[in-house]
Amino acid sequence: MSVALHAVENGSNNLGISGKSINRQQNQEVTGVFAPGEAKFRKYALTRRAGSILYNPDLAAHQQHRTCWCHRGVANAGDSVAVYRNDDGSNARMHGVTTCKSVWTCPTCSAKICAVRQAELAQGMKAWVEQGGYVFLMTLTFPHENGEALAEILPAFTKAKAHFKNSKTYKRILAKGIRKGSVSSLEVTRGDRNGWHPHQHDLVFCTPDAFGDTREGDGGRLASRLIDELKEAWYMALRKSGLCEQSEMSDVLAHGLDVRGGQFAAEYIAKFGKDQKWGLSREVTMHAAKVGTDNKGAHPFQLLAWADEGDTDAVAQFREYAEAFEGKRMLSWSRGLKKELTGADETTDEQAADQVLPEESVAGRIDSEALAVLQSRRLLPNFLAYVAAYCGNPETAQADIDAYLEFARTRPRVAGGQVKVKMHYKGFMHVDREVNGRKD
Numbered sequence: 001m002s003v004a005l006h007a008v009e010n011g012s013n014n015l016g017i018s019g020k021s022i023n024r025q026q027n028q029e030v031t032g033v034f035a036p037g038e039a040k041f042r043k044y045a046l047t048r049r050a051g052s053i054l055y056n057p058d059l060a061a062h063q064q065h066r067t068c069w070c071h072r073g074v075a076n077a078g079d080s081v082a083v084y085r086n087d088d089g090s091n092a093r094m095h096g097v098t099t100c101k102s103v104w105t106c107p108t109c110s111a112k113i114c115a116v117r118q119a120e121l122a123q124g125m126k127a128w129v130e131q132g133g134y135v136f137l138m139t140l141t142f143p144h145e146n147g148e149a150l151a152e153i154l155p156a157f158t159k160a161k162a163h164f165k166n167s168k169t170y171k172r173i174l175a176k177g178i179r180k181g182s183v184s185s186l187e188v189t190r191g192d193r194n195g196w197h198p199h200q201h202d203l204v205f206c207t208p209d210a211f212g213d214t215r216e217g218d219g220g221r222l223a224s225r226l227i228d229e230l231k232e233a234w235y236m237a238l239r240k241s242g243l244c245e246q247s248e249m250s251d252v253l254a255h256g257l258d259v260r261g262g263q264f265a266a267e268y269i270a271k272f273g274k275d276q277k278w279g280l281s282r283e284v285t286m287h288a289a290k291v292g293t294d295n296k297g298a299h300p301f302q303l304l305a306w307a308d309e310g311d312t313d314a315v316a317q318f319r320e321y322a323e324a325f326e327g328k329r330m331l332s333w334s335r336g337l338k339k340e341l342t343g344a345d346e347t348t349d350e351q352a353a354d355q356v357l358p359e360e361s362v363a364g365r366i367d368s369e370a371l372a373v374l375q376s377r378r379l380l381p382n383f384l385a386y387v388a389a390y391c392g393n394p395e396t397a398q399a400d401i402d403a404y405l406e407f408a409r410t411r412p413r414v415a416g417g418q419v420k421v422k423m424h425y426k427g428f429m430h431v432d433r434e435v436n437g438r439k440d
């Protein structure tokens with residue numbers, strides 16, 4: 001039985017070449033480098049792009065942004081790397097490599113952290129609904145214009161949220177006894193016309209009658225009077241924080257705060273972290289499409305895809321974004337809520353990034369030298385897509401992995417990496433060494 005695989009547009013590297021057996025026992029012949037048919041594996045290439053954008057030639061290796069080192073070496077010198085595979089073949093990833101664990105700047109780590117967060121949110125919502133509770137989705141945003149610096153509007157947005165939640169209106173409408181707690185998620189998109197668009201989604205865990213009888217229909221009966229009061233309080237908070245003018249009042253009242261019923265909250269949780277737009281190949285490839293066609297703007301990871309196409313504005317914008325969001329928490333539960341609903345303590349992004357998910361198990365292992373081979377040939381996304389698709393048989397998985405590595409070694413190294421990787425510290429051992437495409 002023969003399996004034909006096609007080449008992948010891997011950034012500028014179109015690797016159309018002949019390959020190896022993927023399953024020795026079944027003697028399947030493979031022609032062509034396995035192409036990640038699914039966009040999810042492109043995150044590895046985009047992580048590399050993020051690293052090259054964030055790399056600062058004026059700094060020493062240990063001072064570089066941690067995303068520069070993500071997936072570039074083994075986490076503990078001497079250890080091998082476990083290759084995990086989702087049991088249904090939908091995904092594969094490395095465990096035991098250096099990871100940056102940055103939810104903001106790393107498409108790879110972000111996907112993992114979001115998957116963990118999504119499961120926690122779903123568990124929390126289920127528990128609360130089973131207790132007879134209700135969860136609605138509240139979105140907070142403000143008027144924004146092109147040219148505004150993220151470093152200025154982001155702190156002002158934080159201030160506005162604090163004003164709002166300390167307001168008499170908020171405390172009365174969502175008082176103790178009505179509101180159990182909430183989970184806040186900070187997000188940002190960027191539009192060509194209107195620039196940076198930070199916004200926050202709050203999942204509010206409350207009693208079913210917080211806004212009238214929400215058990216009937218899908219939040220359609222939310223009491224609009226109370227919501228209007230919240231909208232006014234949000235407008236006042238934005239005024240106090242300098243994020244809107246009086247002349248923008250009607251606009252803010254119409255669009256600044258949005259409350260949606262339980263079905264929307266459930267849908268939001270279900271796709272949490274999964275609607276990152278860079279993953280949609282149509283949007284990633286059609287650069288021109290970003291102008292005026294998507295008024296919600298692009299996810300920052302899409303900037304990486306545009307940077308790959310040579311867009312220097314996107315490079316500068318990604319740097320600005322990375323700096324402004326450094327140290328910010330993406331998802332936060334109000335005090336005690338997570339413990340009460342899920343029985344689990346709050347976890348840091350670092351802990352979430354290292355969790356093993358129930359749907360995955362170890363397909364095989366590779367050593368640090370093999371990792372360096374995959375990275376220097378830019379074959380990491382292809383390799384993981386291959387593991388996901390073909391390494392489902394535990395008896396042959398390691399042999400199939402080894403066969404791929406044998407093939408990878410025959411491929412030439414790919415020049416052009418702007419990330420200078422030359423280091424021996426903190427276990428970042430054995431990585432490919434490249435300086436702007438030169439080898440040393």
Ligand SMILES: [Zn+2]
Pocket residue numbers: 047067070071099100101102106107108109110
């Ligand atoms: Zn990372």
